[in-house]
Amino acid sequence: MDDARAAILAAIRVIPRGQVRGYGEVARLAGLPGRARLVARILSENDDAALPWHRVLRSDGRIAFPARSKGYVEQSRRLKAEGVTVESGRVRGARAVRSEDEALWGPK
DNA sequence: CGAGTGACCCTAT
């Protein structure tokens, strides 16, 4: 297992229950700025059921899967299960993040 | 080496 993969998985495991992060944000927190696509790829290959992969969303707070796809349904289900409100594929309260030190979800 | 692909991101319309 390479370092990048380990760093990314670690960053995801740290996301608190009931909160969400963006792909680019996770990459940044893992010390790999600009590797959002790598995060997505790692997740697509992940098989660990204990990993809170459902807490990772696109930078605009929307679920990355196509609406109504298997993954989409499962992700919104798992989010709602821990108290996160999801409506029309978007997490309520999440805001687009652009700069380095902003968070997709966090203290307002 | 080049072209295509994707659980992405940003800026400009």
Next chain:
DNA sequence: AATAGGGCCACTC
């Protein structure tokens, strides 16, 4: 708010 166009990274053929 929704689209379009580029940019990016890693991988496959």
